[in-house]
Amino acid sequence: MVDTFDLCIIGAGLIGSAAARHATLIAPHFKICLVGPKEPKDRSECQHGIFGAHYDEGRITRLLDPDPIWAELAKRSVERYNEVEVRSGVNFFKNVGFMTVCRKCDVYLDKTKDNAHKMEVPVQILGKNEVAEKFSFLSIQDDSEAVFQMKGCGHVSPRSQIIAQQTAAQQQGCQVIDDVVDQVTETTQSDASKCLKVTTSKGQVIFAKKVLLATGAFTGFRDLLPPGKVLDTTLLTQTVAFAEISDNDAERLKDMPSAVWKYTNGDKYDCYILPPIKYPDGKYYLKIGHGDDLEIELKTAAEVAEWFKTGGDKSVYQPLLDKLFKLVKGVTPVSTHGDCCVTTHTPTHHPYCDMITPLLGITVGGNGYAAKSADEIGRMGARMIIAGKWDHDLPQQRFKAKFKMNKNIPDARL
Ligand SMILES: Cc1cc2nc3c(=O)[nH]c(=O)nc-3n(C[C@H](O)[C@H](O)[C@H](O)COP(=O)(O)OP(=O)(O)OC[C@H]3O[C@@H](n4cnc5c(N)ncnc54)[C@H](O)[C@@H]3O)c2cc1C
CATH class of the missing domain: 3.30.9.10 (D-Amino Acid Oxidase, subunit A, domain 2)
Structure with a gap:
């Protein structure tokens, strides 16, 4: 009998790590894993070619924003920084204005x-x-x-924020796997139920009832989305x-x-x-x-x-x-x-948070603003993937994914 995760989150960056923590809180009985490569020690030597937007110690955090959605996402995230720091024992926020x-x-x-x-x-x-x-x-x-x-603004360390989120998620049972995912495909289990098969570059095969992609810039560069689906980013x-x-x-x-x-x-x-x-x-x-x-x-x-x-x-x-x-x-x-x-x-200027199939969801598209707001975006993604549908008080329409329609788009994975 193959061991199947209830939820596999792919992409251990800012949003994926926050989603993992929230998922363990929303569904404490779920078997959850978070898969993504660690920051490479030397980027020039990195063979797998997958990187994150979090290799730094300073990202601005602020409630001030001309866009009410981004302002709200930031407000809710900032309000929880202290809770995440206390739970994990890892400080990441400097309240310097x-x-x-x-x-x-x-x-x-x-x-x-x-x-x-x-x-x-x-x-x-x-x-x-x-x-x-x-x-x-x-x-x-x-x-x-x-x-x-x-007050309530300044900067966060993205590296420490990720450690804090993952530490809290792990304390609540999430398994963190250091690997790159090459492919996600739908498959049928022995009891005839559908699940997703996640294949990694180190040769691991993970089965999960649901998958959430939080893979940032690299979402289109492996076979993670269903064939023919190209996100408009x-x-x-x-x-x-x-x-x-x-x-x-x-x-x-x-x-x-x-x-x-x-x-x-x-x-x-x-x-x-x-x-x-x-x-x-x-x-x-x-x-x-x-x-x-x-x-x-x-x-x-x-x-x-x-x-x-x-x-x-x-x-x-x-x-x-x-x-x-x-x-x-x-x-x-x-x-x-x-x-x-x-x-x-994204053309909407907001992150995409959407179900792509009944088993596969995405939280992608930080638009250069998501470090400060990753906690609420992660929460939004975690609630959605666990419910299998939109499950958040902000308007779903603002977060709907858009796809490139042209069938002749060159293969971006090259
Ligand atoms: C220079 C710079 C300055 C910025 N300044 C700010 C700022 O001041 N304030 C602010 O709020 N935001 C800022 N941002 C934006 C912020 O960093 C991003 O919006 C945020 O990191 C996006 O989070 P993410 O989780 O979507 O992506 P990432 O943080 O990039 O995480 C994605 C993760 O997915 C992993 N991944 C990708 N593909 C795969 C795969 N196939 N298998 C497994 N894992 C995979 C990657 O390794 C990565 O860890 C800045 C960004 C940059 C580049």
């Missing part, structure tokens, strides 16, 4: 203020002089304004630049919030900055990333895997660092370097 900087009267700023008001998020509106008074090391442009959220490159700073600078900047400079007309100032964060090498770094003006679309598995090994677009590092040192004043970098990643975008 967050600031959105926009040109005055920019539509992004207006919508952000509006949502903050509706959600009763306390904020301060700061002009150039007030920003300088509060944070003497930060400079914003004359024509700009900042919406500053003081766009994979975009991200390059970030790091400045190592001295302990003195880290101390001087210790009250710095996370910040986004956002101009809706694709202004060259679009960027986000993380305050000093201590990395596993024991050093403090400031990090800056760019807006959508510098993103490039990647289409095939080979292109994405290759991109993850490059360390990013080196021609982007210096302009990003120049911007960083203009916005954060008086920093003397000890060293600088860059890194890269890929974000998965």
